[in-house]
Amino acid sequence: MRELIQSFLEDEISDQEFYDGIIDFIYSYNIRCGEYECNRFVIKKMDHLNFIIFDEYVIDAKREIHNSVLIHKNKLINLVNEYAKRQGIILRNSY
Template sequence: MEILQSFLQDEISDQEFYDGIIEFIYSLNIRSGEYECNHYIIKKMDHFNYIIYDEYVIEGKREIHGSVSIHKGKLIRIINRYAKKQGFKIKK
């Protein structure tokens, strides 16, 4: 949960950031791919499964020190709950 909490604090800090992330998650046209946020990356494995991780480049090599896998429904609920507390307009 520490990764998710840090993700929410870092990435759901502005309405525009929220909109971009939630549109990526909701999109049925994107079956798999990555969304680069300010600090974290959201990896869409398929329409229902996501991995959120913090990526570092050290000496030219990509390193991932921690990640969390999460189902689409749970991710949407967590993001929307946090965004609502921030006063953002929620997309359904």
């Protein structure tokens, strides 16, 4: 789990624009469920509190998911913000 989360943070929280898109998706109450496609990973919102992060592969025109992690909204926000802060990215507050 830690390795997947660490890879997600390193690949996806690399600049302000990527951070803003991800954090807006996480905070949004208007999106009850759905997917946010990042550069490499996908964040799936199951409901307003639970998210699945996975690395998606397309093999022979079929979607394959080899690893995933279920994470609570507050923990995801904390991890994303802590990593973004270390990268010098300006943090966003909730709505």
